[in-house]
Amino acid sequence: MEQHMSEIVTAAFIVIGDEILSGRTKDKNIGHIADILTSVGVDLKEVRIVSDDEDAIIDAVNALRARYTYVFTSGGIGPTHDDITADSISKAFDLPCEHDVAAIELLRDYYKGRDIEFNEARQRMARMPKGATHIANPISIAPGFRIGNVHVMAGVPSIFRAMLDNVLPTLETGAKLISTTTPCPFGEGIISTPLGQIQKDNPEAIIGSYPKLAESGNFMTDIVVRARSEEVLERTTGAVRALVARLLTEQDTGQ
Amino acid sequence: MEQHMSEIVTAAFIVIGDEILSGRTKDKNIGHIADILTSVGVDLKEVRIVSDDEDAIIDAVNALRARYTYVFTSGGIGPTHDDITADSISKAFDLPCEHDVAAIELLRDYYKGRDIEFNEARQRMARMPKGATHIANPISIAPGFRIGNVHVMAGVPSIFRAMLDNVLPTLETGAKLISTTTPCPFGEGIISTPLGQIQKDNPEAIIGSYPKLAESGNFMTDIVVRARSEEVLERTTGAVRALVARLLTEQDTGQ
Structure with missing residues (x-):
């Protein structure tokens, strides 16, 4: 973690998911990332909660990645039809969304070891924008990813926290408030x-x-x-x- | 509460406050308003948490009031220097921010009854955009306000909830999900x-x-x-x- 005592490093967080907006699920990640970023000297300047809607995600990502040093997202990277974060982020960056070779290998090994079929749905979790790098997921293996200044993480709180821990050492941090x-x-x-x-x-x-x-x-x-x-x-x-x-x-x- | 079975009624919620973004205070209003709006058939489509910064508040209010049926805000309507919501909302609507005569009377009576000086700081809580209508505050009297489709409420959860209860009967609601x-x-x-x-x-x-x-x-x-x-x-x-x-x-x- 490189520290720039004089520079102010800013961030935005995007929570993706209809279930938060409907009240069905109560967000547990906003308070955590606020605490963590504050503790390392990154100023969280804005949070948005958006629905599982491609245009809503693209608009938020493009508005915020231009404005702040870092953007973090949570949610929508599982294998189901309503998990559209990887596609939406790819479109925001105008990049193809592809099955990442290294992610496919990680997941193939993981499922093979558990004697579980690595079906098409599970392969979906290896999709990310071309050129993205992984954010390791020690809990359920399917990685998050970083593209440009945007960090895409899972919504399940235990996985979100583990991924955020893995992202922190890669961030430039500012003078701590x-x-x-x-x-x-x-x-x-x-x-x-x-x-x-x-x-x-x-x-x-x-x-x-x-x-x-x-x-x-x-x-x-x-x-x-x-x-x-x-x-x-x-x-x-x-x-x-x-x-x-x-x-x-x-x-x-x-x- | 007028119900339009066929119409979809949408809303956005803006949480105003550095203390949420720093992690110092954990938001307790998002989950509540999500539950309440869902229960009456208003679709919460987006939430933003912004800092105590005039431009940030104005940008969020103007972006969201144009896009959704209703906008709700919490926070920043107290008497201190960092309570800039009334001024910011007034600027967003290009209206003067004035001491509301009825709000001044409410507060004067309240403080008189408690033998407390109604000083300049306390009078600040009566300021709102010219033409706004009150949202009653049964707990600490200083009202929230409605201007156009924007409802401005307190951040303290007990007061937020009471104000939201008072707003609900005034809303048009859609076919319930x-x-x-x-x-x-x-x-x-x-x-x-x-x-x-x-x-x-x-x-x-x-x-x-x-x-x-x-x-x-x-x-x-x-x-x-x-x-x-x-x-x-x-x-x-x-x-x-x-x-x-x-x-x-x-x-x-x-x-």
Whole structure:
């Protein structure tokens, strides 16, 4: 993993699947990839969930691969008629979608060892855009693939996670965004104005405030400061903590 | 809720917030709105998660409101500096973002009753595009709003759900997509080809197969059939069940 301390590396994630949009399946990959990319200094800038529809997939892939350093996808790479990701990505890149020779061999060996017929449907899982490289799948063998800056992975969470682990060492990563969280017993209505001033005074930091409804019915907030340097993080967090301390001595707890 | 049995009503959902993209907060609204919209016959076609960035919000809102019957958003309508949804939606519609008189009154009464100062930050929560109508917030009073076909709601899940409940009766809904699920002890490698044939024979139905990794390490699948008429659903589900029954008598359980 090559690290560029000064460069900002960005990413988008595309979840492909009608089952997420219908509510039948609850996505478990968005939160995971967000955590992982943040931890290695890649900024996840956008997520899209699209249906099993060729035009929808092509539009999303082409819009996002032009805009961000990396694109990741999940879903639609199995053997059934509704698994159209490989074809759609190939069309997005204007490349033929072919049975990859190395993937065919991997799968042939795998099924042979389990005495299972390597039928036409299973061979479908070896299809990918011409020139793509594999993303290894230690769980069910059928590989994901990378073409250009787009990484195509399975939707089943255990396989998605294993594939993402295999992709990470190949990524260029940026200066890691580090953060602090300061819990604040006051709602946004109290902290908003002085917090806005701290943001203005510390433009290199990114300050977010996240309201939580306490059991008492009052709002509290978590104030999160993010920065790419320890120095900016410490200075800004110090200002936030001083604000909370001041409010604790001055304010009622009304929201 | 006016129902148009023949018409297909579509929707997109935009989640606004850096905290979801950084992994700090795990989204809890996508699965909920997917369930709710499916249950009332509105097809959720696309979800986007975008950062607290004006251009990103405007681009997403304008792309999606032109494409789908309804757009819903969550997040960014609180009183702090990073709450820029009202301004961004106003710009997307090329409308001024103003303090809404009725919202100011609601909030003034609410804070007066609680003996809390109705300061400038809290007044920010009354801002919305000129001409917008309220979406009532029974929990913390500050309303969401509807402008054109776009419904702007809070990100805090309890408030999001309450606002969505208040929006539902105002929506036109389409012919509801009804479904059956047939659990199948075989993996996609076995069912793919005959299932593809059932899909071809029943073009009005939407057949999906969702692999699950069993504890034994084998793949099983849930075969989901969706249709807008009982008759299509029954015919197609019958064909799926006959397939599973046939495989159960013929096949080994290899994946």
